[in-house]
Amino acid sequence: MKSLDDLKKIREAAQHKVIMRGGTLDSIKILVGMGTCGINAGARPIMTKFVEELAKRNLITVTVAPIDCTGNCDNTPIVKVVIDKKETTYGNVTEKMIAKIIKEHVEGGKPVQDYVLGNKK
Amino acid sequence: MVERAHVLICSGSNCVSRGANSLRDEFETHLTKLGIREEIKLVNTGCVGLCEQGPFVIVYPEGVFYAQIKNKDIETICNEHLYKGRIVEKLVFDEAITEEKEIKQFTEIGFYKKQTKIALRNCGLINPDDIEEYIARDGYRALGKALLEMSRDEVVEEMIASGLRGRGGGGFPTGVKWRFAMANESDQKFIICNADEGDPGAFMDRALLEGDPHSVLEGLMIGGYAIGANKGYIYVRIEYPNAIEKLKVAIAQAKEYGLLGKNIFGSGFDFDIEIRLGAGAFVCGEETALIASIEGGRGMSRNKPPFPAAKGLWGKPTIINNVETLANIPAVIFSGAETFNKIGTEKSKGTKVFSLGGNIVNAGLVEVPMGTTLREVIYEIGGGIPNGKELKAVQTGGPSGGAIPTSLLDLQIEYETLIEAGSMMGSGGMVVIDEDNCMVDICRFYLDFTVEESCGKCTPCREGTKKMLELLDIISSGEGTLEDLDRLENLAKMVKNSSLCGLGQAAPNPILSMLDKFRPEFEAHVVDKRCPGGVCKSLIHLEITDKCIGCTKCAKQCPVDCISGSIKQLHSIDTSACIKCGVCKNICPVDAIISV
Numbered sequence: 037m038k039s040l041d042d043l044k045k046i047r048e049a050a051q052h053k054v055i056m057r058g059g060t061l062d063s064i065k066i067l068v069g070m071g072t073c074g075i076n077a078g079a080r081p082i083m084t085k086f087v088e089e090l091a092k093r094n095l096i097t098v099t100v101a102p103i104d105c106t107g108n109c110d111n112t113p114i115v116k117v118v119i120d121k122k123e124t125t126y127g128n129v130t131e132k133m134i135a136k137i138i139k140e141h142v143e144g145g146k147p148v149q150d151y152v153l154g155n156k157k
Numbered sequence: 158m159v160e161r162a163h164v165l166i167c168s169g170s171n172c173v174s175r176g177a178n179s180l181r182d183e184f185e186t187h188l189t190k191l192g193i194r195e196e197i198k199l200v201n202t203g204c205v206g207l208c209e210q211g212p213f214v215i216v217y218p219e220g221v222f223y224a225q226i227k228n229k230d231i232e233t234i235c236n237e238h239l240y241k242g243r244i245v246e247k248l249v250f251d252e253a254i255t256e257e258k259e260i261k262q263f264t265e266i267g268f269y270k271k272q273t274k275i276a277l278r279n280c281g282l283i284n285p286d287d288i289e290e291y292i293a294r295d296g297y298r299a300l301g302k303a304l305l306e307m308s309r310d311e312v313v314e315e316m317i318a319s320g321l322r323g324r325g326g327g328g329f330p331t332g333v334k335w336r337f338a339m340a341n342e343s344d345q346k347f348i349i350c351n352a353d354e355g356d357p358g359a360f361m362d363r364a365l366l367e368g369d370p371h372s373v374l375e376g377l378m379i380g381g382y383a384i385g386a387n388k389g390y391i392y393v394r395i396e397y398p399n400a401i402e403k404l405k406v407a408i409a410q411a412k413e414y415g416l417l418g419k420n421i422f423g424s425g426f427d428f429d430i431e432i433r434l435g436a437g438a439f440v441c442g443e444e445t446a447l448i449a450s451i452e453g454g455r456g457m458s459r460n461k462p463p464f465p466a467a468k469g470l471w472g473k474p475t476i477i478n479n480v481e482t483l484a485n486i487p488a489v490i491f492s493g494a495e496t497f498n499k500i501g502t503e504k505s506k507g508t509k510v511f512s513l514g515g516n517i518v519n520a521g522l523v524e525v526p527m528g529t530t531l532r533e534v535i536y537e538i539g540g541g542i543p544n545g546k547e548l549k550a551v552q553t554g555g556p557s558g559g560a561i562p563t564s565l566l567d568l569q570i571e572y573e574t575l576i577e578a579g580s581m582m583g584s585g586g587m588v589v590i591d592e593d594n595c596m597v598d599i600c601r602f603y604l605d606f607t608v609e610e611s612c613g614k615c616t617p618c619r620e621g622t623k624k625m626l627e628l629l630d631i632i633s634s635g636e637g638t639l640e641d642l643d644r645l646e647n648l649a650k651m652v653k654n655s656s657l658c659g660l661g662q663a664a665p666n667p668i669l670s671m672l673d674k675f676r677p678e679f680e681a682h683v684v685d686k687r688c689p690g691g692v693c694k695s696l697i698h699l700e701i702t703d704k705c706i707g708c709t710k711c712a713k714q715c716p717v718d719c720i721s722g723s724i725k726q727l728h729s730i731d732t733s734a735c736i737k738c739g740v741c742k743n744i745c746p747v748d749a750i751i752s753v
Contacts, residue, residue: 037415038423040301043292046414050293053198056218057163057282058263063218070242083161087196091159099218100161102242 052096064098064142066090069114071105077112085131086115089138098142111153117141127153160198162239165215167281169204169364170399171521172211176227180212183231191240203368205281207268208521210250215281221260224250268519271538273500275508276324276484277524280368285403288410291371297416299487303379304424307490312383313339316486318494320506325351325442325479326557326583328505328572331486334476337466338384341474346386349470349477350377351447352393352400355439356555357606359586361510362480364522366393366400369484370407374417376483378428379490384476387427392447394435404432439610443658444469444477446612457612458658479584481510501527505571509585515552516591518543525570532566535589546591549690550675554583556603557663559670560596579670581663593752595690596675597682600667601629607664618661621652625668633693637683646672691752694737701728701741704749711741711750 037043056063068074068083079102086100108114111127117137118124124147126137133151141147149155166180181199188194205213207224214223214234221244223234230248237243246258252266263269274280283290291297303312316332323329338346350373354362365373377389393401408430411417419427433451440446441456448470450456469475485507489497498506505527511534514520518540525534531551535541542548550560559580561568568574572582590599604626613619628645631637649665649672656662672679681687688696701711707725712718719735722728730741730750742750 037297037421040298040305040422043297043301043422046289047292047295047298050289052159053287053290054283054293057165065218067242070240084158084196087159087161101218102240104241104243 065118067103067116070102073109079113125153163217165202167213168201171208177212187235203280204364206522222253299490319497324481347475350391353442355442372484376486515588517589550590552588554581555586595692615657617655634695635686697752
């Protein structure tokens, strides 16, 4: 460790190890419906892809978690994006939709209306 | 891949003794079976503090606080929560979930609400075996600031301005002590971490060493820089094998990352740390006996002056700081003295970690700002006395402290106020005593300890503690007289005034404090030959009341077969044969057996 800069580099690189602990994170939450209906429709690869894409963009304050069946069994996989307690529910999510959701909604703050559950494509 | 969930398993010694070590293997098995092992980060973390409710598993990002977890619960947590996102409500600590099944934050749980974590800032949140997690939470920034942006003088002044006082019990201002050592010219100086934590029941330092060893290393290094020492020792009691392991790992990692060794941060400052192990002697927690032990001698105290800051280890200027004191130092230097001294009271700044034990619902580790009242600690944080019993006293300071009666419950916890109340802060042991205890018996317990631990060098302690114990035995047996109480008090005062070191000087404290605040109880033993707490064996007999349901459990367990009675009939104890072991009282399902 030759300088405070060296320390800073390690600190920043290691943030992802600790940042989601302690309940202090004011996070954006990505919740993936993981009831049986969701799993059958392929929700697990969707969740994995979200994690990968977020990591690529170093969005370490965004958390991804499975949630119980939401009742929208006909439109699985279901993904809810929660920002400041405001929920947006996306239906029939495919891997191709993920990049756009992250760019426009998670980073840009604007839900992708076409993908929102109940909106016609 | 980057993990999406972190599962923290509390691995403080209390949870380990309740089986926490096998939980990780269970997680490995079930997560692998489900094919999601890579998505989950498993972390063995340090003491979470609510020891009575352990073992704990905390799942992030949701912050779910699972309590009293057994091996068989892990499969459910994996299948339901980690795979499907269904939180297992029945396993969540009841105060950590609302009626509507929403997860509460730590800060909303009664036990944690009034706590302020400075020393324990990382315990329960990081993997102590990963230096990068310590660094991620601002670890070693204080060291960098001190070495590169502050002169040694400035570091000392900052410590003085913070008002931090020794957390080992002495309460001496840390910065002032450092200044003495800094001012003394010498070719070599030393700084020592006193990790001998000897008070029975105290485990604050153990939790820190096991849960956040780097905070102690960083504090030691900052102190070394300030006083001009390039060598630090950590003297750990050998009864803490987990702590010793964690320290070894932490020191090795600090060396690997260039935070220990030569030219740290390119500042020109060299520092090395060595671990030295104790061998089971309470007296080695006293600084001069500790020094003697490191030098290879028998742990025996020396005359002060000269104080270690002038002439300590191998005759060189030496600073000895307690574990908790050291853990506070990086926080003080990083945030600044002005931030630190906003917490606490005028004369006692910052927080204190207490190991709360005895007859209390939430036994465990708590950290509160100085100035918090005993009432708040016992009732709001501690959850009050179990089984509907009445509070009798609060004992602080371990074998060096005294008992505080219920009339003083609104006392603000500070160094001076506790001394005024006849006790002391000590290292942080706080034992809650209910009505079913005897103050004479408690004195005997502490004196039994100090008699064993006296090093024997000075006569007042060597002979005096033994004699005080004998007098307590006589009083407890019912053979004592009022004159014996006076003899006990005079002897106690003499031992306190003339012993060579803190062990002997403080050994009489429980006696003096309890004779002062609970004298009627002592007099009952000698005048009425009665033990009001129902404990002293010679003065009580056990009786079965008519609550008895005739289940015969007591008769079956009695080691001397002195209980008679048929099924569903009132049982009775033959007092002449009874050895007062109390097994029957403990095992009775309806609390029908009492001490009279």
